[in-house]
Amino acid sequence: MFRNSDLDRIRETFADQFANDPNGIVYRKGQKGAPFRISERERDEFISTFDRRIRFAWWSIIPATVAMILLMVWLIPDSHSVAADIAVWAGIGAILLPFMSVFRWAWNAPSHELQRRAPEGVAFSKAEARAFAFSKIAYSQLAIAAIIGAGLIWRKSEETDVFHGWGMVWLICGGALIGLSGIQAIRKFRFNRSHSGDQA
Known part of the structure; x- marks a missing residue:
């Protein structure tokens, strides 16, 4: 789950939103949104910021998972009980929800920053x-x-x-x-x- 290749694929998918054309670089949210003209420096900053945020969110899952396991061992000793099964799924949700929230915030950061800029075309x-x-x-x-x-x-x-x-x-x-x-x-x-x- 924590392989660098997985992070690289996520980063590449994010970077694919920035396409080169004869006039420079264009950002399209999700590769299909309205095109916004940006500079090479802006593109690099967007990708670098996304990489930092997603890497932090990704690796924060490790201590959260360890904490969940220790808490379950302490509160629910019987790992084969119905309560343990429910706690596992609840814990997984509690771990993934913050990660997904950070991921969405990081992914949408360019569109939020560019929303006051006039697009060069339509989606x-x-x-x-x-x-x-x-x-x-x-x-x-x-x-x-x-x-x-x-x-x-x-x-x-x-x-x-x-x-x-x-x-x-x-x-x-x-x-x-x-x-x-x-x-x-x-x-x-x-x-x-x-x-x-x-x-x-």
């Missing part, structure tokens, strides 16, 4: 945003996601009963990953086919 339409989103997704990525979902179910089925009780969580998560990958693949195929037909 992508739904069709343009959909075309851009599908262009960023490769069939190989969807296939890998489906394989990961199947592997998750297979691996957890060797450790627990995935058809009963809390074990069904792994079945649902893995099945959802497989299903979403398949749906996205079908949507991408249909969109590409209709788009190529329109161009013809």
